[in-house]
Amino acid sequence: MATAKTIYTCRECGGTSPKWLGQCPHCKAWNTLDESVAEPSGAAAGKNRFQGLAKRQPVATLSEIDAADVQRLPTGQEELDRVLGGGIVPGGVVLIGGDPGIGKSTLLLQALDALSGQIPVLYVTGEESGAQVALRARRLGLAGTAVRVLAEINLESIIATLEAEQPAFCVIDSIQTVYSEQLTSAPGSVAQVRECAAQLTRVAKTTGCSLVLVGHVTKEGALAGPRVLEHIVDTVLYFEGDTHSSFRLVRAIKNRFGAVNEIGVFAMTERGLKGVSNPSAIFLSTHGEPVPGSCVMVTLEGTRPLLVEIQALVDSGGPSPRRLSVGLDRDRLAMLLAVLHRHAGVACMDQDVFVNAVGGVRIGEPAADLAVLLAIQGSLRGRALPRGFIAFGEVGLAGEVRPAPRGQERLKEAAKLGFSVAVVPKANAPKKPIEGLTVHGVERIEEAMDVVRSL
CATH class of the missing domain: 2.20.28 (Rubrerythrin, domain 2)
Incomplete structure (x- = not known):
């Protein structure tokens, strides 16, 4: 042989x-x-396996194409709908990935049960048996009277079931377990994942069935399989969070039907995942009294303003002081310390500096610069910022404080949550006063330090 x-x-x-x-x-x-x-040369005949799945479309003029808004169907999970852009889209394909045990299957089973009262749904599991899915549904308190379940990993059998059942919403859990008989490689290989995802996507586009593909992640946290998998689908969601914590974040990395970088916040309970209506409460510590080294900022996650507490600890270091940041860019921290020394006269060259964003959130925007510097200065001097204080703004190498996008929305969110004093870039200062909030607009880091000392 x-x-x-x-x-x-x-x-x-x-x-x-x-x-x-x-x-x-x-x-x-x-x-x-x-x-x-x-693949053997005879497998080339398998190229016709896609025939009949995609109908040929005539060439059309762009201005003459009907561009009506897509119809969305809410999933019953408000936080999930926020990330998806308002709900599921007929024929849309969503790829969701995350660490094992983070809650992907739980969230999708809850969404399936909520949607089953409106549309026909199908849950295809390749990792569990039907009895295991039923046990999880009972544990979550889901009725599941209209949720159809198929335990299968053969692609041809799955497509045949989709044609017979004709669901409007289908979950494939997971794409790495599905294999096609047209290929000789094992399930989860690059060729199998690519071909199975392509065929399932064609079925979704031609039948109008909304499809959710669950994907595994590598030890680095990226979606396993070929990168082309993310290009094929319409939406890519990442499930984030520590399995030891009850809070989970669902983040949109790609979305052809909505905004990217939106997040949904969930809390894991005995009855499954529940949406968190006020996620700012997660990222704010509950101090009895203001403490040195703590400063609250308003960051943007998609269209949602979130209040996050930045904590800094400055301690005496050795000949090689450490700079460590969690949730913030470490290289940017080193740059900010140089700006603080050069333009504000606050030296940390012989001190260890640790900065943390509370709650495990990651802040990628430079609007956190001002809050980081004020937290470092407060920890170094041992002086706490007043209660109800917030700050945001980008700090440049010349010591200037640059405006942050959508500053008015940030300030209104802070005022709504009871904050009373804000130090922000002068360009973000509101033209009309915001009730209950005193706003100090600054142009340079030295001005911000002077304002803080006078409070």
């Missing part, structure tokens, strides 16, 4: 190589080539 020929396929771009290489010759990515079994 002849030995099966092997090839090496890049998990990033899908390119192939006859031998293993450290760098992909196609996309130049490192350590991305995985061994797989080459």
